[in-house]
Amino acid sequence: MTPLQITVDVVTVIFSVDTEAQRLLVLLCMDEPARLPGMPLSGELTLAEQAYQVLATKVQVEHLYLEQLYTFGGPGRDARESPTHRCLCVAYFALVQYQETVLLPGPEPVQWVPFAELPPLAGDHAEIVRYGYQRLRNKLEYSPIAFQVLPELFTLGELYQLYTTILGDNFSDYSNFRARLLKLGFLQDTGQKVCRGAGRPASLYRFDRQAFLPYKDKPMVFI
Amino acid sequence: MTPLQITVDVVTVIFSVDTEAQRLLVLLCMDEPARLPGMPLSGELTLAEQAYQVLATKVQVEHLYLEQLYTFGGPGRDARESPTHRCLCVAYFALVQYQETVLLPGPEPVQWVPFAELPPLAGDHAEIVRYGYQRLRNKLEYSPIAFQVLPELFTLGELYQLYTTILGDNFSDYSNFRARLLKLGFLQDTGQKVCRGAGRPASLYRFDRQAFLPYKDKPMVFI
DNA sequence: GGGATTTTTGGTTAAGATTACTATAATTTA
DNA sequence: TAAATTATAGTAATCTTAACCAAAAATCCC
Numbered sequence: 001m002t003p004l005q006i007t008v009d010v011v012t013v014i015f016s017v018d019t020e021a022q023r024l025l026v027l028l029c030m031d032e033p034a035r036l037p038g039m040p041l042s043g044e045l046t047l048a049e050q051a052y053q054v055l056a057t058k059v060q061v062e063h064l065y066l067e068q069l070y071t072f073g074g075p076g077r078d079a080r081e082s083p084t085h086r087c088l089c090v091a092y093f094a095l096v097q098y099q100e101t102v103l104l105p106g107p108e109p110v111q112w113v114p115f116a117e118l119p120p121l122a123g124d125h126a127e128i129v130r131y132g133y134q135r136l137r138n139k140l141e142y143s144p145i146a147f148q149v150l151p152e153l154f155t156l157g158e159l160y161q162l163y164t165t166i167l168g169d170n171f172s173d174y175s176n177f178r179a180r181l182l183k184l185g186f187l188q189d190t191g192q193k194v195c196r197g198a199g200r201p202a203s204l205y206r207f208d209r210q211a212f213l214p215y216k217d218k219p220m221v222f223i
Numbered sequence: 224m225t226p227l228q229i230t231v232d233v234v235t236v237i238f239s240v241d242t243e244a245q246r247l248l249v250l251l252c253m254d255e256p257a258r259l260p261g262m263p264l265s266g267e268l269t270l271a272e273q274a275y276q277v278l279a280t281k282v283q284v285e286h287l288y289l290e291q292l293y294t295f296g297g298p299g300r301d302a303r304e305s306p307t308h309r310c311l312c313v314a315y316f317a318l319v320q321y322q323e324t325v326l327l328p329g330p331e332p333v334q335w336v337p338f339a340e341l342p343p344l345a346g347d348h349a350e351i352v353r354y355g356y357q358r359l360r361n362k363l364e365y366s367p368i369a370f371q372v373l374p375e376l377f378t379l380g381e382l383y384q385l386y387t388t389i390l391g392d393n394f395s396d397y398s399n400f401r402a403r404l405l406k407l408g409f410l411q412d413t414g415q416k417v418c419r420g421a422g423r424p425a426s427l428y429r430f431d432r433q434a435f436l437p438y439k440d441k442p443m444v445f446i
Numbered sequence: 447g448g449g450a451t452t453t454t455t456g457g458t459t460a461a462g463a464t465t466a467c468t469a470t471a472a473t474t475t476a
Numbered sequence: 477t478a479a480a481t482t483a484t485a486g487t488a489a490t491c492t493t494a495a496c497c498a499a500a501a502a503t504c505c506c
Contacts, residue, residue: 004266006229008311043227043309046297071294071313074269086266088231088313090294157482176465178484183463199482200472380453399494401455422453423501
């Protein structure tokens with residue numbers, strides 16, 4: 001019996017939100033066919049560090065959220081496989097701040113692609129992206145990842161736009177969204193006012209992590 | 224550069240609920256130290272099939288729920304590791320029906336251990352069990368896994384006991400639990416009455432999968 | 447046998463949350 | 477300067493939740 005040879009790829013589904021254009025974006029390597037950024041597992045890093053490495057070789061960004069998504073591994077999912085060689089794929093999920101993200105040059109150029117207009121993807125990468133999108137929606141509803149990728153100070157309108165771009169605008173109207181979020185008590189009004197385009201100036205808010213902590217493990221719904 | 228050799232173990236955290244004794248149980252291999260059932264990845268099966276295989280070599284059971292839990296893989300998590308050898312662990316989560324489960328004899332005997340009285344576990348298996356317990360609580364609250372491990376016909380009291388044993392009895396009182404579950408509309412009253420010990424006879428209910436399906440992707444809370 | 451106990455069942459009520467909607471304030475745009 | 481735009485505040489009807497209460501129908505146990 002020949003021992004089974006195993007390859008493990010770490011790929012990262014990187015989302016970001018262009019609130020201006022109201023678009024959810026996915027970072028893709030524009031090969032033919034397009035694929036998710038990834039690299040084979042190396043020896044010294046944890047899986048999470050590796051997933052971050054994948055991200056960091058493609059983009060420069062300070063504010064992000066990263067977590068493990070799922071491990072894909074049916075036999076036959078990769079062309080390199082054979083009876084003695086198995087390929088697994090540990091997928092990670094990332095959300096990065098769009099405005100500050102810089103795409104890095106490299107041998108395989110990456111590009112933001114609107115989630116609504118995904119091209120055909122290599123192997124099972126389309127499935128991985130769909131899985132990541134579900135995770136994104138769920139996380140948004142019951143965890144504060146939005147504040148991870150918003151600037152330190154933001155308006156409630158900007159927060160609402162982030163939510164509508166990802167969830168669609170039928171999850172709540174703006175007025176009720178505002179009331180609910182403010183009631184939760186972890187948004188700190190700085191008192192500063194800004195004008196973003198037309199309309200009455202808005203208050204700048206800050207996410208108060210201290211005030212949020214009591215919500216750990218308690219039911220907490222944003223939408 | 225020597226190629227990295229990778230071993231992948233598939234382990235399964237198997238929970239069940241002894242409603243009589245009001246105890247949540249975990250299946251452990253009673254080695255020294257105790258550990259979760261698992262086996263190295265082989266060539267022909269999907270990860271899920273492999274996880275089921277792990278389960279099926281230890282217990283005989285018809286009704287169960289199985290899903291992927293998490294992939295653990297920091298370097299240094301396993302004694303077999305070296306600079307050229309990396310061990311990953313793809314963990315699965317299972318919930319099985321206690322009453323019908325038969326522990327199978329084998330070289331490494333398994334045993335139900337109360338979750339409240341876990342012995343020291345090998346490697347990072349304690350972390351994996353804790354992770355599984357969190358998943359169990361979450362799943363119970365917003366998915367119908369309870370019906371997967373309840374007999375075809377069950378009383379609302381039995382359903383409530385399953386919930387209290389896992390979540391503690393401070394999540395809802397019986398009366399409100401009943402009302403909420405019945406309102407959801409996917410519990411079919413068969414009209415049959417049974418007496419379980421003392422007390423007024425209870426109606427036997429059936430989980431109506433058809434009536435449940437509309438809840439897919441919709442918020443749905445049981446507690 | 448018969449009262450105590452246990453469990454199921456079916457409520458009620460007050461408080462809180464949600465939804466849809468309205469109105470007003472303060473800015474930019476035309 | 478009027479119109480449009482966005483932020484903010486609030487209301488009222490409806491629905492949900494939490495904490496109870498009480499009767500019904502069985503077993504338990506003396």
